[in-house]
Amino acid sequence: MTIVVGYIPSPEGEAALERAILEARRSEVRLIVVNSSKGDQLVDDRLIDAKQYHELEARLSDAGIDFWIERHTQGADAADQILHIAQAQRAELIVIGLRKRTAMGKFLMGSNAQRILLQASCPVLSLKASSDW
Amino acid sequence: MGGFAAALTPINLLFAFAGVILGTAVGVLPGIGPAMAVALLLPLTFGMETSSALIMFAGIYYGGMYGGSTTSILLNTPGESATVITAIEGHKMAKAGRAAQALATAAIGSFVAGTIGTALLVTVAPIVVKFAVSLGAPSYFAIMVLALVTVTAVLGSSKIRGFASLGLGLAIGLVGMDPVSGQQRLTFGFAPLVDGMDIVVVAVAIFAIGEALWIAAHLRTSPARTIPVGAPWMGKEDWKRSWKPWLRGTAFGFPFGALPAGGAEVPTFLSYVTEKKLSKHPEEFGHGAIEGVAGPEAANNASAAGTLTPMLALGLPTNATAAVMLAFLTMKGIQPGPLLFENEPDLVWALIASLFIGNTLLLLINLPLAPLWAKLLKIPRPYLYAGILFFATLGAFSVNMQVADLWLLLLIGLLGFALRRFGLPVLPLILGVIIGPMAEEQLRKTFQLSAGEVSGLWSEPLAVGIYVLIAVLLLLPVLISVIRRKRGTASAAAEALLGDDAAGGPEPEQAKPGHGNENSKAAERNES
Numbered sequence: 038m039t040i041v042v043g044y045i046p047s048p049e050g051e052a053a054l055e056r057a058i059l060e061a062r063r064s065e066v067r068l069i070v071v072n073s074s075k076g077d078q079l080v081d082d083r084l085i086d087a088k089q090y091h092e093l094e095a096r097l098s099d100a101g102i103d104f105w106i107e108r109h110t111q112g113a114d115a116a117d118q119i120l121h122i123a124q125a126q127r128a129e130l131i132v133i134g135l136r137k138r139t140a141m142g143k144f145l146m147g148s149n150a151q152r153i154l155l156q157a158s159c160p161v162l163s164l165k166a167s168s169d170w
Numbered sequence: 171m172g173g174f175a176a177a178l179t180p181i182n183l184l185f186a187f188a189g190v191i192l193g194t195a196v197g198v199l200p201g202i203g204p205a206m207a208v209a210l211l212l213p214l215t216f217g218m219e220t221s222s223a224l225i226m227f228a229g230i231y232y233g234g235m236y237g238g239s240t241t242s243i244l245l246n247t248p249g250e251s252a253t254v255i256t257a258i259e260g261h262k263m264a265k266a267g268r269a270a271q272a273l274a275t276a277a278i279g280s281f282v283a284g285t286i287g288t289a290l291l292v293t294v295a296p297i298v299v300k301f302a303v304s305l306g307a308p309s310y311f312a313i314m315v316l317a318l319v320t321v322t323a324v325l326g327s328s329k330i331r332g333f334a335s336l337g338l339g340l341a342i343g344l345v346g347m348d349p350v351s352g353q354q355r356l357t358f359g360f361a362p363l364v365d366g367m368d369i370v371v372v373a374v375a376i377f378a379i380g381e382a383l384w385i386a387a388h389l390r391t392s393p394a395r396t397i398p399v400g401a402p403w404m405g406k407e408d409w410k411r412s413w414k415p416w417l418r419g420t421a422f423g424f425p426f427g428a429l430p431a432g433g434a435e436v437p438t439f440l441s442y443v444t445e446k447k448l449s450k451h452p453e454e455f456g457h458g459a460i461e462g463v464a465g466p467e468a469a470n471n472a473s474a475a476g477t478l479t480p481m482l483a484l485g486l487p488t489n490a491t492a493a494v495m496l497a498f499l500t501m502k503g504i505q506p507g508p509l510l511f512e513n514e515p516d517l518v519w520a521l522i523a524s525l526f527i528g529n530t531l532l533l534l535i536n537l538p539l540a541p542l543w544a545k546l547l548k549i550p551r552p553y554l555y556a557g558i559l560f561f562a563t564l565g566a567f568s569v570n571m572q573v574a575d576l577w578l579l580l581l582i583g584l585l586g587f588a589l590r591r592f593g594l595p596v597l598p599l600i601l602g603v604i605i606g607p608m609a610e611e612q613l614r615k616t617f618q619l620s621a622g623e624v625s626g627l628w629s630e631p632l633a634v635g636i637y638v639l640i641a642v643l644l645l646l647p648v649l650i651s652v653i654r655r656k657r658g659t660a661s662a663a664a665e666a667l668l669g670d671d672a673a674g675g676p677e678p679e680q681a682k683p684g685h686g687n688e689n690s691k692a693a694e695r696n697e698s
Contacts, residue, residue: 074393075390075550076389076390076391076392076393077389077390077550077551077552078393078547078548078549078550078551079200079245079247079391079393079394079547079548079551080245080393080394080395080544080547080548081393081394081395081548082395082548084393084395086395110392110393111390111391111392
């Protein structure tokens with residue numbers, strides 16, 4: 038069994054990763070970190086670069102868990118990518134970060150989070166950037 | 171001064187503003203140049219006042235030059251072939267955390283050079299006109315041949331590819347009715363071709379459709395990351411190190427632009443080499459020297475201003491944007507050429523005044539907004555090119571409202587894709603399409619004057635001089651390589667000739683291809 042987490046270098050992504058590490062340690066399962074870009078933009082800050090990759094690697098090994106990082110520079114759509122990996126790994130949990138989107142923004146741009154929530158066959162844990170009330 | 175009055179009307183000011191905004195945007199986006207933007211806007215200008223449209227185009231033209239430097243500095247992806255050199259030092263500066271200074275020196279340098287260049291245009295153009303009015307058809311034809319040959323053979327990386335592209339352009343230019351005898355040429359019995367291929371359709375197809383197909387074939391890239399920049403600013407030291415390169419860059423840029431050979435690549439490179447030699451901090455070159463950004467940026471803007479000299483004074487465009495602007499004038503029923511200043515003084519002076527205004531506007535919107543422009547690069551490219559294709563199709567259809575144009579658009583678009591695929595430069599083709607028919611007219615006139623005698627071609631002394639010049643330009647590279655091979659590379663004479671380069675060490679030679687070539691290939695396609 039594994040836990041899959043969608044990670045981008047943003048407050049929401051960090052919150053999701055932090056929680057996912059916690060969950061992985063608690064249930065002693067493997068954590069798969071997914072970071073992907075479709076590669077259709079010339080500039081994409083959501084893709085982690087080599088330095089961030091190594092920092093992430095160091096952080097995960099320090100946490101003492103079994104992990105795997107999936108980084109795609111020319112991957113599929115983020116939601117598809119996460120769902121695909123979760124299905125292939127028979128994930129027991131998907132962890133994602135949520136951000137504020139207006140109804141109009143969601144209508145225009147679509148929502149990766151919504152698609153993951155609706156299409157995943159396993160529990161999905163979603164987090165906001167700050168979890169204090 | 172009447173020009174300023176015309177250019178400062180609120181409506182024209184608005185068009186100038188729209189032009190510079192649009193120009194900067196297309197300059198920032200690699201692959202989309204001012205030539206494509208102007209070509210896409212051509213159909214929209216049918217209902218517009220000629221001077222307003224021309225003012226907007228001038229804004230796009232200058233804006234593209236500013237915008238290109240932003241991507242060069244922040245991403246090392248030159249949006250224009252003219253800013254390839256800027257990327258060498260500019261991107262290094264950005265990596266060292268001096269992106270703000272690099273952007274500032276580029277913007278202010280462009281402003282200084284653009285303003286001086288435009289002022290030079292005002293003084294030089296009437297002189298050229300005076301000289302040009304006395305030219306007969308044979309000399310005129312010779313000058314056009316010179317422009318075509320230099321753009322094709324001297325500027326490009328491969329002569330064969332350049333001439334292949336030029337040949338295609340001339341062939342497209344020939345389609346339609348013979349202007350003298352009325353015979354149909356290359357129409358293959360296809361009625362819509364009798365009037366010739368509309369220049370709007372050709373330009374839109376080559377620039378927009380060809381580029382969109384090419385991008386569609388290479389849609390995915392590994393995305394880069396933005397380099398954070400604050401608002402551009404410069405310290406006292408930066409000013410001190412920048413102002414001389416700005417002036418020297420202008421001095422290099424304008425004459426090269428003004429020659430009917432054109433091109434901003436040569437002067438930017440010359441400026442870079444000069445700054446490197448004159449700099450008090452030569453060790454900084456290759457690691458982000460501010461002079462290496464200031465000089466070439468000034469040179470490319472000055473040459474942009476220079477390019478307008480042959481366009482306005484002789485009716486001879488030497489880069490793609492000028493070519494499309496000239497096509498626009500012809501479409502509007504205005505005869506470009508030496509008589510333009512005499513027949514349409516209001517138009518010309520309004521255009522020149524708008525260049526000054528556009529330049530100032532560009533400085534104002536670029537200095538504080540540079541980081542914002544870089545955000546354009548986050549637009550997913552499928553959306554961008556879908557929009558371009560839509561406008562291209564709409565534009566091509568609206569010219570004559572005939573379906574045949576859409577097929578032509580697609581066909582020539584495929585040709586544009588093939589050009590990019592096989593590394594053929596686009597510029598000779600578009601110049602061939604536009605200058606070709608003009609050159610033909612002069613050629614026919616020459617033969618009519620000389621009663622069909624071939625010797626009529628060299629019946630004027632100036633024409634003879636120009637043909638000699640063309641021969642020298644074509645033979646010189648061959649001669650040099652032959653001489654070098656004979657004497658061997660270690661020959662003393664060759665070293666004396668290249669002495670300065672050799673003294674500068676092998677570093678400049680290596681630094682240039684390393685950076686220049688990989689970028690220039692990408693930028694050459696965008697050449698505009």
